[in-house]
Amino acid sequence: MQFQWYPGHMTKAKRAMQEDLKLIDVIVELVDARVPYSSKNPDIDSLANGKARILLMNKYDLADSALTKRWIEYYEEKGFFVTKVNSKKGTGIREVQEVIRKACEKKIERDRKRGILNRPIRAMIVGIPNVGKSTFINSFAKKACTKTGNKPGVTRGKQWIRLNKTTELLDTPGILWPKFEDQNVGLRLAYIGSIKDELYDIYELGRLLIGYLEKEYAGRIADFYEIENSEDSAVLLERIAEKRGFVKTGAEYDPDKAARCLVDDFRAGKIGLFTLERPDMEEEM
Ligand code: G4P
Numbered sequence: 001m002q003f004q005w006y007p008g009h010m011t012k013a014k015r016a017m018q019e020d021l022k023l024i025d026v027i028v029e030l031v032d033a034r035v036p037y038s039s040k041n042p043d044i045d046s047l048a049n050g051k052a053r054i055l056l057m058n059k060y061d062l063a064d065s066a067l068t069k070r071w072i073e074y075y076e077e078k079g080f081f082v083t084k085v086n087s088k089k090g091t092g093i094r095e096v097q098e099v100i101r102k103a104c105e106k107k108i109e110r111d112r113k114r115g116i117l118n119r120p121i122r123a124m125i126v127g128i129p130n131v132g133k134s135t136f137i138n139s140f141a142k143k144a145c146t147k148t149g150n151k152p153g154v155t156r157g158k159q160w161i162r163l164n165k166t167t168e169l170l171d172t173p174g175i176l177w178p179k180f181e182d183q184n185v186g187l188r189l190a191y192i193g194s195i196k197d198e199l200y201d202i203y204e205l206g207r208l209l210i211g212y213l214e215k216e217y218a219g220r221i222a223d224f225y226e227i228e229n230s231e232d233s234a235v236l237l238e239r240i241a242e243k244r245g246f247v248k249t250g251a252e253y254d255p256d257k258a259a260r261c262l263v264d265d266f267r268a269g270k271i272g273l274f275t276l277e278r279p280d281m282e283e284e285m
């Protein structure tokens with residue numbers, strides 16, 4: 001399946017980010033815990049230029065917890081400060097403030113030696129679209145402000161959000177992974193719903209998703225839909241259509257509707273909690 005998914009405004013966002021980087025102490029990058037590799041933007045690695053890095057594994061409530069743990073270790077080994085969050089429910093959000101403090105410890109110490117006390121930490125929030133950035137910012141702002149009694153306020157014109165005395169956030173437009181030639185990355189982002197649905201064929205996407213899930217989590221789809229399993233993804237989709245009564249006009253099963261249902265159920269975490277990448281897959285990715 002071919003995707004065209006690197007709009008021009010993302011190149012512009014990258015340039016803007018280069019400028020913003022001069023203003024901040026720490027980069028907080030959100031990734032989707034179901035695809036911690038594909039949803040991570042490698043541009044930031046080259047732009048970061050020695051800034052402290054935090055990685056938030058968002059939507060961990062939808063991911064395979066054993067793999068989330070492995071990915072956290074993997075990125076920690078690469079020098080990131082990592083924690084998992086569920087921005088929707090607010091789980092893990094409170095810990096983020098502490099992680100920011102830890103990541104900026106050296107800077108705070110340098111400031112202190114130079115007599116600069118209580119300068120707020122300035123954090124830049126980045127992430128590809130749909131990774132949960134707005135949800136995270138809202139949730140984080142609420143928690144940080146409840147604690148201090150502050151109200152988040154927009155300061156200085158840019159998208160600065162002053163959380164409390166110790167932290168200011170700079171929001172940036174989402175930047176999508178630029179390895180747009182890598183079809184595997186595109187495919188995984190399509191599975192989780194980060195690529196517009198019009199850009200791919202839902203039946204084909206459903207079949208490919210089944211292929212992956214059957215390889216890594218065999219039998220889970222059949223269990224969820226209470227159908228007999230099959231090695232053939234087309235047969236499996238037909239069985240889902242049959243079970244759910246998805247028929248086209250004329251009594252024929254509607255495999256497209258079954259694929260749509262499967263993809264939606266997968267995205268909502270109904271079929272199970274899955275992670276679509278493992279750290280040891282990086283070479284294949
Ligand atoms: P963005 O700014 O990065 O583009 O993403 P945004 O916050 O709009 O979030 C994209 C979708 O992801 C939203 O769902 C949001 O509710 C969901 N989301 C964000 N964080 C989490 C999380 O930690 N766990 C789960 N399960 N979902 C999360 P939506 O379907 O667009 O909206 P809604 O149905 O939630 O209203």
